[in-house]
Amino acid sequence: MISAGDRARQLGRTAPHLLLLAALLWTGWGFFEETADAFGPAPPAAAGALPSDWRLSSPQAAALAPFLERVDRELPPGSTVAVAPAAMPDLGQDFFLYLWYVYHLPRHDVLRASQPWTWERADYVATYRLSLADDQAWGQLLGRPREEVLPLDPEPVVGHPLGAVYRVRRP
């Protein structure tokens, strides 16, 4: 006959095993879910539209890389490059885009076109989806007319469907 004390002791010894078994099933399911997400089908392109959502494997980042790798090779090492993106839908997204430019342009000093210290240093402007004809976007970005920074009809140093690089006009 098992006494109540023995039963309590037995339960005390079994409880950790049951608890661990439950934890094992729970964490196992979590691991399966996260792994399936990581290797599952890529999210629709719109889901990764914001630069803050880009990853190394994102199609947007993968499309940008060859353009910037060419820029990195073709500009003289040590050049100062200002990044000029088209207007972004969300505040701060131009910063995340800028970080991708820095990542792919390690031979150069990369600055944001919107910063006040940029234009006394910049040798080149690298655009992202920003048309030369979009005077309003350039004005918002630079806080001055584009012609003060670039020649009237500049020739791209590097051209690509996603952007272009222009030499900055010196006074």
Place this chain on the structure above:
Amino acid sequence: MIPFLALALLAVAGERLGRHVLALVFRQRPPVVPSLMAGLVLFHLLLLGAQLAGLPWTRTSVLLILGLAWLAAAVGARWVPAAEEACPSETHGVGWGDVVAGVALAGLTAAAVTLSSVNPDFVYHWGIKAKRFALAGGIDFAYLAHPWNHYTHPDYPHLLTEIYTATTLVAGRFDEPALLAWSAIVFAAFLWIARQGLRSLVGSPFVRQAGLAVLALGVAAFAIGYLQPGGADLLIALALLAAVRPLVAPSAPEHDLTVAASAAFAAASKIEGVPLAAILLAVYGGKLWRDRRLTPGTAARLVLPTLLGVAPWLWLNLRYDLFQPTNAGLPDWSRVAPVARAMVESFAKPEWHGLSWLVLTAPLLLAFRAVRLPALAVLLQGGFYAYVYLSAPLDPNILVLASFPRLLLHLVPAVLLVWLVLLGRAAGRPPG
């Protein structure tokens, strides 16, 4: 293939270097994980020393530095009389929990090297700095000091960046999959030290195996889902986890080298690792003092590895004015409510699958004498994070949500291991 060979070469050489130097300093034959941590810290210090001596980092100089240091340490270690075995056997038999841990490691490795799970900070600063340092042939302090490069966290210790830089130089190119594979090596070390801890502190074979499996699956799930490969948070998690066994087990000289290596590794890995190193050394030092083992020699051997890393880091950060104005300040109590709200949101991140809430049980652990010291270390480190959130002049919601979910990675594994030790004791068999 060559970048992965470079990675393997650096990891093995680093572990060997650390093993010889720890054996020299502590008169013990050290286990593999403390050896790896110590070796990487030494490598980091040697690279910095070479730069300060005017030797640029190239493939040849990096291999020469590592090779010569390895040789010197190996020769020195041969002269150490009667090195004791700190860890009699590290292999044992393979159990089902080890197999599950292997699956978790395989999952994380695959997610990292296929770029399916990459920490955004690998692009935003670790990778940027590694490319820059590889081109500059050393730490590019002029670049870090530009105010517009503040996003690169110029004041962080550089161990991880230097590992990436050295791999790039030895491989001859910046290869993202190979660099991300460093996270797999760190996670393998993490699982190995957890296994050693469970084997020495837990008697029940079921609790050992199931505990390792739960720890491996839970941490891998978060690391994969919350994009940890490529970042430095796994390194800090490893350092704190490695210190659990020395803080729980009866005091013995073999644990000194683990704490010394863990503290130095934490301090060299990330800025949050500097207070963690101080906490580990203080808590373990208190244990040695209580056990009347705190001699000047022991204290020096414990603290010196951390000091050797922190002193030049501090000096160079002050010299180049790299500390950021957002780092510190006095607590602003009006931030308590938004910080608390954002912390609760961080605990509830789905990638944690509930495991993160365990950290809130750390105060309970203080009631158990056997595990009071690791619980104290966790609480102090957690308290440091709370202090930063209350004092940093940044939007509390953004600051906490952007960092706290992954800072929990530092604390959760240690708390889980401590609970497993208690569960093992409740299951009835004392550790054999």
